[in-house]
Amino acid sequence: MDQHTLARVNLFALLRCLEDLPAVDAAARAIAEGKAETIQFTVGGVGAARLAIGGGRIEFLPGPGSKSIHLWFPKAEALNALFAGKGNPIPLKGLTKIAYLKGPFTILTERLGYYLRAKPELLADKGFKEANASLSLRAAVYALAEIGNSDREGRLNAARMPDGEVLLAAKGGPELTLESKGGRLACRKGLPARLRARMVFADLDSAGALLRGEMDSYTAIGSEKLELGGFVPLLDNMNKILGLVPRYLN
Amino acid sequence: MQTYSHARSRELFARATKVIPGGVYGHLGPAEGCFMPVGAYPLFSSRAEGAYFWDVDGNRFIDYMCAYGPNILGYGDKDVEAAALAQLKEGNCVTAPSPRMVELAELMVDTVAMADWAFFCKNGGDTTMFALMIARAATGRARAVLTRGGYHGVAPWTQKEGHPGITSADVSNNLYVEFGDYEALERLFAEHHGEIACFMATPYHHPVFEDNRLPPEGYWQKVRALCDREGVVLAIDDVRCGFRLDTGGSDRHYGFEADLECFCKALANGWNVSAVCGKDSLKDAAGSVMYTGSYWLSAAPIAAAIACIGKMRELGAAGLCMEKGRKLTQGLAAAGRRHGFDLRISGEPSMWFMRIAGDDSWQTHQAWVAECVRRGVFFTNHHNHFINTALTDEDIAFTLEVADEAFAVVAKARR
Numbered sequence: 001m002d003q004h005t006l007a008r009v010n011l012f013a014l015l016r017c018l019e020d021l022p023a024v025d026a027a028a029r030a031i032a033e034g035k036a037e038t039i040q041f042t043v044g045g046v047g048a049a050r051l052a053i054g055g056g057r058i059e060f061l062p063g064p065g066s067k068s069i070h071l072w073f074p075k076a077e078a079l080n081a082l083f084a085g086k087g088n089p090i091p092l093k094g095l096t097k098i099a100y101l102k103g104p105f106t107i108l109t110e111r112l113g114y115y116l117r118a119k120p121e122l123l124a125d126k127g128f129k130e131a132n133a134s135l136s137l138r139a140a141v142y143a144l145a146e147i148g149n150s151d152r153e154g155r156l157n158a159a160r161m162p163d164g165e166v167l168l169a170a171k172g173g174p175e176l177t178l179e180s181k182g183g184r185l186a187c188r189k190g191l192p193a194r195l196r197a198r199m200v201f202a203d204l205d206s207a208g209a210l211l212r213g214e215m216d217s218y219t220a221i222g223s224e225k226l227e228l229g230g231f232v233p234l235l236d237n238m239n240k241i242l243g244l245v246p247r248y249l250n
Numbered sequence: 251m252q253t254y255s256h257a258r259s260r261e262l263f264a265r266a267t268k269v270i271p272g273g274v275y276g277h278l279g280p281a282e283g284c285f286m287p288v289g290a291y292p293l294f295s296s297r298a299e300g301a302y303f304w305d306v307d308g309n310r311f312i313d314y315m316c317a318y319g320p321n322i323l324g325y326g327d328k329d330v331e332a333a334a335l336a337q338l339k340e341g342n343c344v345t346a347p348s349p350r351m352v353e354l355a356e357l358m359v360d361t362v363a364m365a366d367w368a369f370f371c372k373n374g375g376d377t378t379m380f381a382l383m384i385a386r387a388a389t390g391r392a393r394a395v396l397t398r399g400g401y402h403g404v405a406p407w408t409q410k411e412g413h414p415g416i417t418s419a420d421v422s423n424n425l426y427v428e429f430g431d432y433e434a435l436e437r438l439f440a441e442h443h444g445e446i447a448c449f450m451a452t453p454y455h456h457p458v459f460e461d462n463r464l465p466p467e468g469y470w471q472k473v474r475a476l477c478d479r480e481g482v483v484l485a486i487d488d489v490r491c492g493f494r495l496d497t498g499g500s501d502r503h504y505g506f507e508a509d510l511e512c513f514c515k516a517l518a519n520g521w522n523v524s525a526v527c528g529k530d531s532l533k534d535a536a537g538s539v540m541y542t543g544s545y546w547l548s549a550a551p552i553a554a555a556i557a558c559i560g561k562m563r564e565l566g567a568a569g570l571c572m573e574k575g576r577k578l579t580q581g582l583a584a585a586g587r588r589h590g591f592d593l594r595i596s597g598e599p600s601m602w603f604m605r606i607a608g609d610d611s612w613q614t615h616q617a618w619v620a621e622c623v624r625r626g627v628f629f630t631n632h633h634n635h636f637i638n639t640a641l642t643d644e645d646i647a648f649t650l651e652v653a654d655e656a657f658a659v660v661a662k663a664r665r
Contacts, residue, residue, distance in 0.1 A: 156412030164611075196611045218272030222263050222280040222288060229286045230611045232632055233459055243414055 001247060005150040007046045007076035009248045010083045013142035015041065015049055016060040017116070017135050018108055020174075024131035025111050031104040032058050037097065039105065040067035041089075044074045058108070069094030069101065116249075118212065133208030134173050137201075140211055140245050141168050141176045141187055147248060148185040148241045157240040159183040164196030164234050170207040171200065180234060185241075197230030199238075213246075251655050253624040254309040259293040262306060277318055277633075284631040290620035292628075298325035300640040303628070311628040312645050316636035319490055319515030319601075322571070323561055324640025330519045333557035337550045348549035354556050358527055361559055363502040364511055365527035369536060371546050374489035374514035375403025377526045378450065380541050381510045382407070384528065385448030385483035388535035393442060395449045395482075397429040399457035402450060402487050429455035430465055432472050439480050448483040448510075449473065453491050453500035454598065459632045461605065462597030470506040477509070483532065485510040489524070492516055494600040494636070496568050497559075499527075503568075516562070521554035568600065571637040574646065575599030578637070581650040589657035591618070603634040614660060621656030 021028040036054025038061075048064040070093035073079040081087025091098065116139060118132045148158035161180040169175040177192045178185060201207040206225035209215040217239070220226035228235055267273040274293055276282055285291040292305030301324060303313050316322065323330060337350060351370065358368040371377055382394055394407075402408040406420035425442060427434050429451060439446060453470075455463040477484040486508035488500045493516040496503035501511060509532055514524035522545070528536055562568070576599040586593035591614070592607040606615040612632070619629045627649050629635060 153412040156410075160410075216267075216272065218275065218279065218281050219267040222273045222293065223260070223267065224288050227287060228281075229616055230613055232284055232612065240413055 002151050003076040003080055004046060005147055005154070006248055007043055007073075007079045008146040008150050009143045010079055011041060011043055011046060011049050012062060012146050013139055014083065014112070014116075015051060016142050017112055017139050018051060018058050019060045020135060020138060021108065021112055021115075022056070022058060024115065024127075024134065028058070028108055028111050029056075031108055032056050034104065035100070037069055037094075037100055037105075038065075038067040039069040039071065039094075039101075040064060041071050041079070042073065042092075043076060043079045044072075046073075046076050046079070053104075053108075067093065069097050071101075129208060130173075130204050133170065133204040133211065136211040137168075137170055137174050137204075137207050138176065139249060140242070141174075141178060143245050143249055144238070144241055145178060145185040145187040147244050148238075151244060151248075154241050154244055155183075157237045158185055160233075160237040161185070162231065162233050164231055165192035165194055166230075166234055166238060167192050167195055167198040167200065169198075169200045170204045171202060173201070173204040173207060178238065180238075195230065197232070197234040197238075198227070199235060200227045201225065202227065217242075251625050251652065254292070254305075254307070254626065256289075256292050256305065256307050256309070258306040263293045284616075284633070286616040286631055287620060290623045292623075300324040300326070301638055301642070301645050309626065311623070311626050312641070312649055313628045314635040314637070314649075315628060315630055315633075316638050317520060318633075319494075319636050320518075320520040321636070321638050322493060322516035322567055323519045323558060323565075324638055325520065327519050327558075327561065327640075329561055330521070330554050330557045334518075334521055334550045334554040337553035340549070342550045343545055343548045347547040348552065350549045350552045350556060351547055354525075354552045354559075357556055357559055358513075358525060361497060361563065362511065362513075362527045363498040364507040364509075364529065365499075366530040367528055367533050367536070369526045369528070369541075370552065371524045371526070371541075372522050372543060373403070373524055374487075374512065375405055375408070376543065376546075377489065377512035377514060377524045378402040378408065378485075378487055379405050380526050380536075380539065381450065381483075381485040381487075381512055382448060383539045383541065384510060384526070384532055384536045385485060387539050388483060388532055389447045389481060391445055391447040392423045393425055393446045394423060395425045395427055395435065395438060395446055397451045397455065398426045399460065400429065400450075400452055400455070400487070401457065401490075403489075430463055430469055432466075432469055432476075435473065436476060439476060439482065443480070446480065446482050448485045449477060450485040450487055452487045453495065453504055456490060456597055456601065456603065456634050461594065462603040462634060464598070465504055470501070470504045474506045483509045485512070487512050489514040490634075491598070491601065493559075493562055494568055494571050495598055497562050497566070516567075517558065518551050518555035519558045521551035521558075523548075523551035523555050525555075565639055567639050570639045571600035572598065574639075574641050575602055575637045577643075578602075578641075578646050578649060579604070581646065582653050585650055585654040585657055588654065589661040591657055591661070597634055600637045601634045604629075605632075614664070617663065618656050618660045621659045622652050625652040625655065627652045 022032040038052045040050045042048040050061040052059040071089035072092045147154040166178045280288045294306045295303045355368040359365045409416045491500040492513040501508040511527045579595040597603045
């Protein structure tokens, strides 16, 4: 696996999912309502991103900036090790706040893992199942953009995507827009300003089933659990990148 | 006009997904077939006859995909079926081939203008792969020049790097050029002088998703001369066009002669046989390549091809398909205009491509096609269509009535 792309997925896709955790998880909500901290993650050769926690919300901010805690990872592998539970960052700022990292921040990442790596017995709970589907869809779409911009095969397919905005959504769930421009991909929340193609799940259950691997995409399309429409060259090449997502998120 | 529903198709699809990857895979399936929205389309057929097929819910469709090309004389053409069934009684897949094989080769040499010999396989992809191997065997070179967006089957070398299952090594010998750009082709040949085994292209450019393009005036004649000068084999993939432009081969239609020409689709009106035809100069190379398959010499499809070619010649099938296609497409464009839509027709009339202009997201086009399918006219969204000789003036009139109503529905939704 391409460690650089994996680090981008971890940094810009998985951390970004924390934004939506308070909406589904009480523990995350409590942390978001607690002490305000801004944590910056800087990864050598990859980039930086920040999480602003406080005021009842978690905000993901790409790029460096003001922060109260600064964590440094010399290279992609170091960040990936942290996400695999096998490594630790080097704190550059906020040395006195190690307790926050070991406490509230660790709880946040564990809660995210709890929803994304769903144990089968938990899926019997409707609320959990919806949270799993919603967060998994966000993680997949955020990761899609990173993989399209970084992974070798991803870049080949992104380069084949014409310019335009694709709606990726689940009815009753998240609405995300993937923008392709000059072979580069970017993802944002909300509806496209000018929709050129769409990939919309009939409901969150269908999205969850596909993302958990319980249903394949062709079956989803044929059984109308996943509706595709619009400018097919956008969808066709995007789907090739989507096919790479499990390599990084699993 | 009443619209169709597809309850049994859905039930069958649900069963299929349990035991078949994708339920219905490939170009006949809802994903690759761009069924948008899927709910408008039938997923399984129960029978077919002439220009029609009936789905498992009993709905009749005028079929403008013709099984993506094979149906040229009408489904179940009695002469072709009789020939195949008679051969089945005598023997089909046998240790020694039937005399029908020799008869079909003789008939193809007599029918296809460029052909000095014929070699039989099963699918179109078998023939393009073989053509490439012959060119390599004959020239001792590795590279193939292909046109961007050209379709030559699903073998790894015909696909794109980065697609599932395709490695960079699979496509490492491919060079690409725009169809119809002679100067670019000439430059590519110069840059790779002595490396190129073959230039493979369709007679005209009929990719999915974009307007189809006819060859510019004099293009093929210049390409022919260039290939001769550079010692490059000119291989024409006539799998899709073959017999719909000219019964003597699509190279003849455009006034040149290919070195190798690949046929499938309309060759046997739906029976499974394909063929590569070639010039004498490549006969030894063709014979030298180890290339075969379990069912390639089965006699019943070969007997069907003999009957099909005979009937296509007798009817002047290509001319008939062109004429019907012209009438139909003119009517479709006129129906669009009546409702304020600019339906652009491209390619050859016997296998035209269409799209609604000014529809950047293609959603209007997809909505219109879906309304046609719901009313019994089977179009598909972004692939060229096909005409067969069984299509009647009444069928065309009905199609235009449906198209008109479908445009009205889409226009109303747009307001």
